[in-house]
Amino acid sequence: MIYPSPLEELILYFKKLPGVGEKSAERLALSFINFKKEDAESFSKAMVSAHQRLGKCSICSHLTDQEICNICGDNFREKNVICVVEDYKSVFTFEKVGKFTGVYHVLDGLISPIDGINPSDINIDALLDRCKKLDGNIELIIALKASVEGEATTMYINKMLEGENIKITRLSYGIPIGAEMDYLDTLTLERALKDRQTIS
Helix, strand or coil: CCCCHHHHHHHHHHCCCCCCCHHHHHHHHHHHHCCCHHHHHHHHHHHHHHHHHCEECCCCCCEECCCCCCCCCCCCCEEEEEEEECCHHHHHHHHHHCCCCEEEEECCCCCEHHHCECHHHCCHHHHHHHHHHCCCCEEEEECCCCCHHHHHHHHHHHHHCCCCCEEEEECCCCCCCCCCHHHCCHHHHHHHHHCCEECC
């Protein structure tokens, strides 16, 4: 063991973060140790507070500290235009583009029989119920990554809403296969959204 036990433990927890390897975890932990005492305490409190206070929107399952997120609660949003995304990170990515005026639905995963993830394991039923309760012209924009799992999820949603008066579209081609939405640049995402293609 090179580092004292408390520092080793801190490194171990930083390594649990996505994309953080051994070297990055060491740098983060050592940087944290160099914080002033009051900054370290504030940082720790902020992490605990975020974990305790943040939950899921009762309508779309996006991350929020309220019962309903600020997007679903915005009366200027087009409630009949729903962008379906895999996770809340994708919502933040689309919001940074600043061009989408509809609302979202977070699936919290994708269908993957190989991994034992079935439709009932993700937030699809709530989406189907939500769509069927809406009136007027409805558009569902499927904004899932180009992968086997993304395609399986898209086809399932399309099949479940067959016969309903709902326009289903997907992002235009140009999204790299397997690419996570939060890694795409703003221009690519804006173009993919603008040039979306009709599925049914």
